[in-house]
Amino acid sequence: MQARSKKRWKRILLASAAVIVGATLWYANSLTKRVKIEERAKVKVWSEAIIQRSHLVDYTEKLFVQLEADERKKADRLADAYRIIDNPPRGMDLTFVTDYLWSNSTVPVLIYDDYGRKLYDINLESGLTNFDSLRDEMSSRFNPIRFEEVGQTVYYDESLRLKDLKTAMAELISSFVSETILNSASVPVIMTDSLRQKVIHSKGVNIEELENPESLQARLFRMSESNNPIKVYLPGEGARLIFFEDSVILTSMRYYPLIQLILIAAFLLTAYLVFSSSRKAEQNRVWVGMAKETAHQLGTPLSSLMAWVGLLKEAKEIDQSMLIEMEKDVQRLHVVTDRFSKIGSQPKLTSGDIGQSVSHTLSYMRPRISKKVEIHLTGIQENIEINALFNPSLFSWVLENLLRNAVDAMEGRGEININVNHSAKGVTIDISDTGKGISRQDIRNVFSPGFTTKKRGWGLGLSLVKRIIEEYHGGKISVLKSELGVGTTFRIILQTV
Numbered sequence: 001m002q003a004r005s006k007k008r009w010k011r012i013l014l015a016s017a018a019v020i021v022g023a024t025l026w027y028a029n030s031l032t033k034r035v036k037i038e039e040r041a042k043v044k045v046w047s048e049a050i051i052q053r054s055h056l057v058d059y060t061e062k063l064f065v066q067l068e069a070d071e072r073k074k075a076d077r078l079a080d081a082y083r084i085i086d087n088p089p090r091g092m093d094l095t096f097v098t099d100y101l102w103s104n105s106t107v108p109v110l111i112y113d114d115y116g117r118k119l120y121d122i123n124l125e126s127g128l129t130n131f132d133s134l135r136d137e138m139s140s141r142f143n144p145i146r147f148e149e150v151g152q153t154v155y156y157d158e159s160l161r162l163k164d165l166k167t168a169m170a171e172l173i174s175s176f177v178s179e180t181i182l183n184s185a186s187v188p189v190i191m192t193d194s195l196r197q198k199v200i201h202s203k204g205v206n207i208e209e210l211e212n213p214e215s216l217q218a219r220l221f222r223m224s225e226s227n228n229p230i231k232v233y234l235p236g237e238g239a240r241l242i243f244f245e246d247s248v249i250l251t252s253m254r255y256y257p258l259i260q261l262i263l264i265a266a267f268l269l270t271a272y273l274v275f276s277s278s279r280k281a282e283q284n285r286v287w288v289g290m291a292k293e294t295a296h297q298l299g300t301p302l303s304s305l306m307a308w309v310g311l312l313k314e315a316k317e318i319d320q321s322m323l324i325e326m327e328k329d330v331q332r333l334h335v336v337t338d339r340f341s342k343i344g345s346q347p348k349l350t351s352g353d354i355g356q357s358v359s360h361t362l363s364y365m366r367p368r369i370s371k372k373v374e375i376h377l378t379g380i381q382e383n384i385e386i387n388a389l390f391n392p393s394l395f396s397w398v399l400e401n402l403l404r405n406a407v408d409a410m411e412g413r414g415e416i417n418i419n420v421n422h423s424a425k426g427v428t429i430d431i432s433d434t435g436k437g438i439s440r441q442d443i444r445n446v447f448s449p450g451f452t453t454k455k456r457g458w459g460l461g462l463s464l465v466k467r468i469i470e471e472y473h474g475g476k477i478s479v480l481k482s483e484l485g486v487g488t489t490f491r492i493i494l495q496t497v
Contacts, residue, residue, distance in 0.1 A: 021264055028257045039187075039247055050242060054232035057172060064165050074107060074159055082145045082154050106159035110135050114151040123160055187247045188223075194231075194239040196220055204247075305330050338393055347391040347472050354388040354395075354427050354494065355380040355420055361399045362418070369403070370412040379420035386420060388427040388494045394468050398477075401461045402431050402490055409435025409488065422496070429492040430480060437484040446479060469494075 104122065110131060111120040118131050128134065138144070138155040145154040188204035196217070199210050209215045223229070223243040230242040309327055362375055380386070406416050414434040421428045438446060438453075445451045447466040469477040475494040482488040
């Protein structure tokens with residue numbers, strides 16, 4: 001009843017822990033989903049803004065191309081005007097041409113004489129002092145106009161408005177790229193060329209990963225699986241691909257429930273091991289203390305019994321056959337005392353004939369159990385030793401406990417079969433009875449301290465058996481099979497020499 005109550009409480013605590021863990025994981029998962037929805041909404045707005053801005057840049061670039069063509073036409077017309085003045089057609093009125101020249105407000109002009117002196121300038125940047133350098137730049141871009149009669153040369157360049165347009169376009173493209181990367185809603189971004197080979201800009205990505213071509217392609221593949229890359233066209237640079245994926249925070253939160261579950265499991269496992277170890281250590285102290293105290297208490301009356309048996313042997317009127325049996329029981333008490341005194345210390349294992357030890361234990365037990373119980377021993381042959389490492393005194397104690405349990409299970413009537421088998425893996429000893437058997441739900445608890453199906457009993461016998469076999473002998477004991485109403489078979493495996 002005590003074991004069942006303990007098992008019921010374990011189930012309640014386990015169910016409570018499962019509810020707590022489940023609720024925590026559900027809340028964490030729900031929080032992750034909400035963050036994911038918000039992050040995806042931000043990324044969607046960001047990606048749509050990128051597309052809209054790329055369209056704006058494309059439209060602006062087309063407009064700038066038209067303005068550039070117009071400004072170039074103005075520069076060409078201005079040059080034509082100077083050429084007309086240099087060689088005017090007969091009868092042509094030059095008033096309009098000269099007015100056009102004087103109305104020039106955008107095209108830079110420099111006029112030099114043959115001696116290299118600057119005679120005239122217009123539409124130049126304020127504060128400019130190095131006119132000769134500017135003249136050389138102008139002559140490299142546009143052919144100067146020569147006036148032979150007056151010995152002057154006219155140099156001109158593209159209009160100031162055209163330069164401003166180019167500067168504005170470059171700033172627009174730079175602003176587009178920087179805002180694309182910086183305002184990326186905290187998501188990792190990689191901008192590449194149209195062939196996905198060269199990284200133009202990046203954010204939130206390990207630099208070492210970008211420097212390795214294989215790592216770069218693998219990262220781009222993962223990003224493209226997560227979100228389709230955005231294709232944009234930048235004036236003067238060509239097509240660009242923008243790859244992006246979920247933010248680092250969202251990725252971390254996605255694995256947070258799993259990490260949380262692992263941490264909770266590790267904590268519970270550690271707590272279980274600590275409490276289990278503490279409980280086991282406490283049980284060991286109880287076992288050792290009880291065993292030592294039992295051996296101590298048996299010592300005094302045992303010495304007295306030995307003295308009385310010695311005195312009775314000298315009396316002639318006492319039946320000596322009875323004294324012989326009494327002396328056997330006293331010797332047995334010596335063995336029991338020795339067994340209890342060894343609990344708590346590592347017993348000495350010696351190589352010996354396990355078959356002889358089993359036979360000796362059975363010869364002692366047969367006269368002390370019901371005559372309606374038949375005991376059969378198989379697997380042992382005369383003059384053939386089955387050697388194993390064991391402690392004879394403790395191993396005999398194990399067999400006695402198993403035999404007594406078998407007799408109790410059969411209620412004093414039935415058969416007990418003991419089979420000893422020797423192989424390369426070890427010595428196997430099977431103890432079978434024809435008792436009432438053990439239910440499946442009780443098989444896992446038969447070796448637990450305090451578990452018993454008897455109305456009277458402490459439930460310590462099989463627990464002591466397991467401790468002796470597994471902890472002291474390094475062997476193994478288990479319920480090989482059991483069937484209600486048919487019987488039970490225990491198996492012991494010991495190491496060979």
